[in-house]
Amino acid sequence: MKILIQNGRILDPISKTDGIKDVLVENGVITAIEEKITASADQIIDAKGCWVTPGLIDVHVHLREPGYEYKETIKTGSRAAAKGGFTTICCMPNTNPVIDNEILVEYIKMKAEREAIVNVLPIGSITKGQKGEELSNIGKMAQAGICAISEDGKSVMNAGLLKKAMKYANMFNLPVLSHCEDNTLVGGGVMNAGEMAERVGMKGIGADSEEVIVARDIILARNTGARLHICHISTSGSVQLVREAKLRGENVSAEVCPHHFSLTDEAVEGYDANTKMNPPLRSAKDVESLKEGLKDNTIEIIATDHAPHHIDEKNCEYDRAAFGIVGLETALPLGITHLVEDNILTPMELIEKMSTNPAKLLGIDKGSIQVGKIADITIIDPNEEYEIDVNTFASKSKNSPFHGHRVKGKVKYTIVNGKIVLNDGELI
């Protein structure tokens, strides 16, 4: 299979290429990137006016399989990923049963091999059953092919246990993806603590519940040498903690989710349960800090925290609704609309945070569009404007607060291992 991509704007953060070129893909590999390629091909893609980028990589996705297939499956989640321009996604272990042993890791890999249309990398839990009591067998899961460990959905509240896990993670060179939430400080909150929570009469979640754990985990990572990655960073204080750790030369990275830089807690005013997620939408000041963190590279990664839930789990009182929103199919347009259009990031910086830096965190040979690399490629029309419509989502769940939002930037083609899985906006 030969694919020729013509006249696109190549954005490669590794070689710092930013220019109009043709790209030739043969048998799954990029074989040429030149001003003008005149080879014959099975499919020619006219990428005029589009960005041609390394395939997007999402380090934080909930695929819900096994156990919650009514929300999402490996198959449907991978299709949502392809629509969103993602060629590789990492799936969190808070399934039922929890991914806490090598058999389940093998199961995810086997299912993904058969049913997923993008690359799926499993993440193993830190403790058995995510109960916070006993470590999962990290070594065996590493051998089976996990890309990281995480207790996402909660924090490991026992610092001693987490410290031990960090030491194991080092032995297998795995990053530790940390959901930062001290459950003794949450106090039954359902949205950001502050003026807005008072106005709508709901219990708030303070910044301290996140920041206490960010600080703790930075200290533990310093003492163990672990590769700490902070998930879904949401407060000014957390950004500052990560910034200071980096200035000290410590091995810490952070991700921000598109909803946390696109919306504030003002969005909760209409009581739409699709504005409910963990951590919650924060204040305008926090959003400002997140953008500064993106700009000065304190925050190197944009990840979706794609968290599908069934309509019945959202169609109820705000207090009782599930935490989490889908994100795979809105991430790129939100990045273009709120970061590139607002001059927070250049197109190259956006792609770096959505592909190159995630690949670096995972230690995989992806995130670059160069001759000799496996052909994971995304083609994006940055100028197409449209309204987000959840009814067009490939995801099984539609729990997005962005329905009806006007955005700019449309994913046109997603190519995974040299195979076109999204063709002119349509899934194959």
Ligand SMILES: NC(=O)N[C@@H](CC(=O)O)C(=O)O
């Ligand atoms: N983010 C969320 O609100 N929910 C996530 C869990 C998580 O990412 O912590 C989920 O699994 O539903």
Ligand SMILES: [Zn+2]
């Ligand atoms: Zn989380």
Ligand SMILES: [Zn+2]
């Ligand atoms: Zn999550």
